[in-house]
Amino acid sequence: MKIRAAVLEQFGKPLVVQEVDLAGPKSGEVLVKIEACGVCHTDLYTASGADPSGYCDCVLGHEGAGVVAEIGEGVTSLAVGDHVVTLFSPECGQCVNCKSGKTNICTAIREQQGRGYLPDGTARLSKNGKELRHFMGTSTFAEYTVMPEIALAKVDREAPMDKICLLACGATTGIAAALWKADVERGSTVAVFGAGMVGLGAVVGAKMKGAERIIVVDPSAKRRELALQFGATEVFAGGSNGAAEVIEATAGLGADYTFEATGRVDVMGQAVEAARLGWGKCTILGVAGRGEKLEIIPRFLITGRTVLGGSFGGAKGRTQVPLLVDMYMRGELELDGFVSHYLTLDEVNRGFDLMHKQDGIRSVITF
Ligand SMILES: [Zn+2]
Numbered sequence: 001m002k003i004r005a006a007v008l009e010q011f012g013k014p015l016v017v018q019e020v021d022l023a024g025p026k027s028g029e030v031l032v033k034i035e036a037c038g039v040c041h042t043d044l045y046t047a048s049g050a051d052p053s054g055y056c057d058c059v060l061g062h063e064g065a066g067v068v069a070e071i072g073e074g075v076t077s078l079a080v081g082d083h084v085v086t087l088f089s090p091e092c093g094q095c096v097n098c099k100s101g102k103t104n105i106c107t108a109i110r111e112q113q114g115r116g117y118l119p120d121g122t123a124r125l126s127k128n129g130k131e132l133r134h135f136m137g138t139s140t141f142a143e144y145t146v147m148p149e150i151a152l153a154k155v156d157r158e159a160p161m162d163k164i165c166l167l168a169c170g171a172t173t174g175i176a177a178a179l180w181k182a183d184v185e186r187g188s189t190v191a192v193f194g195a196g197m198v199g200l201g202a203v204v205g206a207k208m209k210g211a212e213r214i215i216v217v218d219p220s221a222k223r224r225e226l227a228l229q230f231g232a233t234e235v236f237a238g239g240s241n242g243a244a245e246v247i248e249a250t251a252g253l254g255a256d257y258t259f260e261a262t263g264r265v266d267v268m269g270q271a272v273e274a275a276r277l278g279w280g281k282c283t284i285l286g287v288a289g290r291g292e293k294l295e296i297i298p299r300f301l302i303t304g305r306t307v308l309g310g311s312f313g314g315a316k317g318r319t320q321v322p323l324l325v326d327m328y329m330r331g332e333l334e335l336d337g338f339v340s341h342y343l344t345l346d347e348v349n350r351g352f353d354l355m356h357k358q359d360g361i362r363s364v365i366t367f
């Protein structure tokens with residue numbers, strides 16, 4: 001079929017929205033009509049060419065929500081008409097990692113997905129007979145996409161796509177980290193470094209868990225203001241001083257839980273240092289550049305701090321994203337405030353510009 005999609009043809013150049021070909025779903029695959037899609041930093045990062053593992057030509061986008069339009073052979077857990085959130089982090093339920101229950105790092109399709117292909121090692125996307133690769137196994141800057149069944153979370157049909165698409169990446173990363181990965185305790189003190197989408201998600205999650213104090217550190221005054229709206233109780237400007245500010249605000253002790261959501265290794269170091277002596281738990285959520293190293297003074301660990309991390313906030317996509325959608329539908333989970341701009345697919349490059357300018361939190365493309 002012919003679809004419109006935003007194609008990365010050349011690193012560092014704007015995406016080109018154009019008509020491309022999409023083949024139907026093969027065995028274990030599903031055709032999804034995309035209804036809404038967030039524009040995330042990872043799309044921008046890949047488009048810029050800064051990611052050494054990036055590839056093109058490909059159709060970008062990985063924060064999608066849509067409706068199942070067709071199912072391939074052997075697909076049993078989804079039917080035409082089901083509403084789904086796309087997952088760059090699949091959950092097969094069969095691999096050793098999935099079966100362990102200890103991790104969300106499913107190994108079923110990692111290798112081919114990392115290279116931009118569907119699990120059988122081929123692409124369904126093409127242009128004039130030349131293959132286009134599938135970014136993160138999702139390629140959601142498109143009217144339709146074909147994805148593996150194991151990378152789609154079936155969700156409540158009543159849920160608004162233009163909000164729950166955020167649960168495909170950024171929002172879930174922060175929220176799930178606070179709710180489940182770090183498992184924030186009621187009455188505790190939390191410090192969040194970085195108040196972008198992921199950091200604000202951690203604020204929302206910490207608030208849901210009943211944290212008493214939520215300290216947010218971000219150099220941007222605009223973002224600190226947003227953090228207060230989302231439930232931060234105190235905000236600091238940080239900079240090189242971030243850890244000291246949190247330690248001082250907690251009578252020299254540090255926070256029970258710290259979250260890092262910037263991708264900067266110096267800030268990760270601050271988040272470790274700002275975790276409380278004895279039991280402080282530091283959760284790293286930002287993605288650092290390849291080859292960068294996080295330095296930790298061993299004394300911080302010997303004296304009881306724990307450092308952990310989680311891709312997608314540790315969330316198991318098919319199991320836990322539907323739970324988050326249900327929480328949103330019950331009014332327990334804030335998502336609406338995250339959407340700052342609505343765009344059309346043709347305006348996708350404007351979404352990148354807005355991100356460059358740190359204007360708003362999330363742009364959402366609707367179809
Ligand atoms: Zn993302």
Ligand SMILES: [Zn+2]
Nearest residue numbers: 092095098106
């Ligand atoms: Zn698996």
